[in-house]
Amino acid sequence: xxxxxxFDLDPTGVARTSVLTDTTSLNSVSNSVAVQCKGIVKxxxxxxxxxxxxxxxxxxxxxxxxxxxxxPSGCGKTTLISIIAGLLDATxxxxxxxxxxxxxxRGGRLVDFRSKNLGFVFQQFNLLPSLNAAENAxxxxxxxxxxxxxxxxxxxxxxxxxxxxxxxKKYPNQLSGGQQxxxxxxxxxxxxxxxxxxxxxxxxxxxQSGHAVMEMLSTLASxxxxxxxxxxxxxxxxxxxxxxxxxxxxxVLRIEKxxx
Amino acid sequence: xxxxxxxxxFYDSAKYLGLVIGVAFSTLLINQQMGIFLGLLSRAGAIIxxxxxxxxxxxxPGVKNLETVFPLRDTxxxxxxxxxxxxxAVPYFKSVAIIRTATGELESATLIGAxxxxxxxxxxxxxxxxxxxxxxxxxxxxxxxxxxKVWLGEKPSLGKTVELNDRxxxxxxxxxxxPKFTSAITFYTRYxxxxxxxxxxxxxxxxxLVKSSPEVSPEVVVDRIHTQTGLLALTAAxxxxxxxxxxxxxxxxxxxxxxxxxxxxxxxxxVVALMFNLFVLENLRHFAxxxxxxxxxxxxxxxVFLQAAVVGFVGYGLGLGAAASFFxxxxxxxxxxxxxxxxxxxxxxxxxAAMIIGLASLVAxxxxxxxxxxxxxxx
Numbered sequence: 025x026x027x028x029x030x031f032d033l034d035p036t037g038v039a040r041t042s043v044l045t046d047t048t049s050l051n052s053v054s055n056s057v058a059v060q061c062k063g064i065v066k067x068x069x070x071x072x073x074x075x076x077x078x079x080x081x082x083x084x085x086x087x088x089x090x091x092x093x094x095x096p097s098g099c100g101k102t103t104l105i106s107i108i109a110g111l112l113d114a115t116x117x118x119x120x121x122x123x124x125x126x127x128x129x130r131g132g133r134l135v136d137f138r139s140k141n142l143g144f145v146f147q148q149f150n151l152l153p154s155l156n157a158a159e160n161a162x163x164x165x166x167x168x169x170x171x172x173x174x175x176x177x178x179x180x181x182x183x184x185x186x187x188x189x190x191x192x193k194k195y196p197n198q199l200s201g202g203q204q205x206x207x208x209x210x211x212x213x214x215x216x217x218x219x220x221x222x223x224x225x226x227x228x229x230x231x232q233s234g235h236a237v238m239e240m241l242s243t244l245a246s247x248x249x250x251x252x253x254x255x256x257x258x259x260x261x262x263x264x265x266x267x268x269x270x271x272x273x274x275x276v277l278r279i280e281k282x283x284x
Numbered sequence: 285x286x287x288x289x290x291x292x293x294f295y296d297s298a299k300y301l302g303l304v305i306g307v308a309f310s311t312l313l314i315n316q317q318m319g320i321f322l323g324l325l326s327r328a329g330a331i332i333x334x335x336x337x338x339x340x341x342x343x344x345p346g347v348k349n350l351e352t353v354f355p356l357r358d359t360x361x362x363x364x365x366x367x368x369x370x371x372x373a374v375p376y377f378k379s380v381a382i383i384r385t386a387t388g389e390l391e392s393a394t395l396i397g398a399x400x401x402x403x404x405x406x407x408x409x410x411x412x413x414x415x416x417x418x419x420x421x422x423x424x425x426x427x428x429x430x431x432x433k434v435w436l437g438e439k440p441s442l443g444k445t446v447e448l449n450d451r452x453x454x455x456x457x458x459x460x461x462x463p464k465f466t467s468a469i470t471f472y473t474r475y476x477x478x479x480x481x482x483x484x485x486x487x488x489x490x491x492x493l494v495k496s497s498p499e500v501s502p503e504v505v506v507d508r509i510h511t512q513t514g515l516l517a518l519t520a521a522x523x524x525x526x527x528x529x530x531x532x533x534x535x536x537x538x539x540x541x542x543x544x545x546x547x548x549x550x551x552x553x554x555v556v557a558l559m560f561n562l563f564v565l566e567n568l569r570h571f572a573x574x575x576x577x578x579x580x581x582x583x584x585x586x587x588v589f590l591q592a593a594v595v596g597f598v599g600y601g602l603g604l605g606a607a608a609s610f611f612x613x614x615x616x617x618x619x620x621x622x623x624x625x626x627x628x629x630x631x632x633x634x635x636x637a638a639m640i641i642g643l644a645s646l647v648a649x650x651x652x653x654x655x656x657x658x659x660x661x662x663x
Contacts, residue, residue: 102661111576111658132580139578150573150660154295155288163288167578172287211577223661 058122058219058251059085059108065116066103066274077103079274080117087218090242090252090264095271101255104271105221108253109142110134122218139167143212145241147224149204151196151211157183157203158192161210168215175214182210186240202233209241220245222254226261238264285579289587292567293594299566300595302559307599307637308606310552314545314633315607315625321541323463323623328531329524330462331378331396334407338493339502341523342373342509345516349530351466353378356489356515363513364492369500370509374399376491377478381471384447385434393430393469395448397478404493406459406472412442413457418474424448425457430469446471449481465531549636556599557644560592564648568655575657584652592645600637604630 066078078100085091085108093101106112107119110126119126122141129137143164151160161179166172183189186206188199196204205225212220225241226234238261245252254265262268262282270277294300326333331350332341342364344354364373377397382390398405403415411428418425424446431440444455448471457472464470473481479488494517496505502519509517518526532538564571571584607625614620 106658106661109576109658111656111660132582135575135578135580138576142578144576144660146573146660150569152288152292152570152573154291159288159291163574164577166285166288167574167583 056086056088057084057120058087059083059253060120061104061108061117062119063117064104064107064114064119066100066107066112067115077274078107078114081274081276083269083276083279085219085251085253086267087251088246088248089266090246090254092262092265092268093253093255093271094257094259094262094268095277097257099271100274101271102223105223105253105255108219109144109221110138139164140215141218143215143217143220143245145205145208145212145220145222145225147227149196149201149208149228151204151207153196156193156195157188157199157207157210160196160207161214163211164215164217179210179214182214182244183207185244186210200233201229202237205229205233205237206240209237209244213244218250220250220252222252222256224256224258225254226256226258231260234258234261285583285587286590288574289590290594292570292587293563293591296563296566299559299563303556303563303595304599304602306552306555306559307596307641308603309555310548310640311600311603311633311637312606312610313548313552314636315604315629316610317541317544317548318629318633319607319611319625320623321537322626322629323620324465324537325528325531327463327465328527330464331394332520332524332527334462335405335493335520336408337404338374338495339520340494340496340506340509340517341520342492342494342513342515342517343490345514347516349527350378353490356492358489360489360513360515361492364494364509364515367505367508367512369497369505371495371497372402373492373494374402374404375475375489376405376493377475377488378490379478379482379488380466381449381481383434383449383469383471391434391469392467393448393471394464394467395478395481396470396472397475398472399493400474400476403474405475407461409460411458411460412440415457417442417456418472420454420456422452422454423456423473423477424453425459425472426455427459427461427470427472429461429463430467430471431455431458433468451481453481549640552637552640553643556595556640557647560595560641560644561648561651563591564588564651568651569659571652572655572657572659575655576660581653585649588645588649588652592641592648596637596641599641600634603637604633 061081061083064078064081065076068075068077081104093104095101103112107114108121124137126134152163158176158179161182162175165175165178180189180192183192186209188203188206191199191203199207222241226237229237242264265282267279267281269279328349344356346354361373361375364370379395381393381395383393385391396405403418406415406425413425417423426434428440434446435444440458442456442458446453446455453471459472461470482488494505496502506517506519509515574584611623611625615623
């Protein structure tokens, strides 16, 4: 693994961080690349209040790998995954996700793309308190128009794999943090997305629960045709990563491949 | 998704209940107040409604309504009968009488005197007794609601005596009549008998009831009567409208009821809008999650409208039910007799309820549509 970080200036004058790896070309999206970010710049605000959160990021995320984005608070991790998820637009640069340039699709098509291809695990779980565990896990299928009963059956299968089928009729406020995160994982995977984005999945959990959640995530989410991006502060779970992208001040400083 | 929308709505039962009560309260106020208001207005023309035989009313030109009567000369009856197109014309007496009830209390009552021969001027539906009974000395008929008010708690029966303007009257019939604007108690008797209860001498003719010939339109006969006698003649419909308009123009009733109705709508709008906004605000993060997961804005709009529609439908149903119950139970009291819930008011209040909830959901919807799904990544 020979990661090289070099800096150049893009046409907007942005100092751009290019992270080149020995296996990935930035000029074309190879079959093994699930997400390709090129020169991503993100500004918030305008005029004197403008804040540049991402400073020209190039990043590849590959199928079959768990890519960790790590770095201090405010370094732009969440903004980057929001852009990759199509929830935010990049100010400059392009994002290619699963062979689709996100800037080329808008509105309903982008929402459909997200619905079919992306799964999310959030730090705060973000389960709907009015739905029980099975219903929460079934939401992505219901959003896609799958019949309620079929969606619940599929969700129950996942909850069983995650070891919480006994709690499938419980509401989020009746579940522990670890159980809620398992429901969230089921929700992220139930519709078989090709890209799973996890934001601090262990931040709200104790060490034991966090480890258990990561093991389940690794087991269930890892697949040759699926990519997983995990944003985390938690160095205890770095061992679950295939590659770790270190970020600081809106830039990817380096990418390390973790040993097998 | 609609199942999810409903689960979201019912989950916070306190807020759901608050929303439903807000709509129900507005609906109840609108229906109850409008029902009473229209009931009062209808009472203003109740006497006219009770005499379907006469299609023209003749009176002194200064008369504006049924309550302020200026007597006509007895000779006017003959003049009106002589107008071409008049099929028949009969005298009609109307006055206020003081009665002493069985318990010794004084009450104000309406005294109606109908044509001695034809008895036209007395409502046709007899609950007890018959028109012929009214030909007996001191005989009077009393309206059904009036009987309940004078002889509180007693079953309708005949033969009761009452002091009418300090003179003895015997109830020989009970009539189904419409509640009047000024008094719930109405006594009916023959014209000559009514005059004997007033002791005011001649020229006590309050109105002339006229039926126009079938071959001549009532409007033409009205013009002829006015031209030939100088008296004011109005078709029954016009006189009714005039009596109702008098109440609207000269009493504080419309303002009073209008204010309550407006307050009901305003309170409904503010309470429902505020609570629905609060409901959406508290669920904003969940809407953002649904957005992030891949729910289209159109689907979210549908969810919010469904939630609003359910609140509106249930609230409207409860409010309408409460209003209907009010009229059902209150209507059993003589004081509320004749008040009812017209279907047009129920429909109108449904439209108002839909507007209230529609407005509330539009305000809340804006928040849902502009919510940035990326907030789901914030802690």
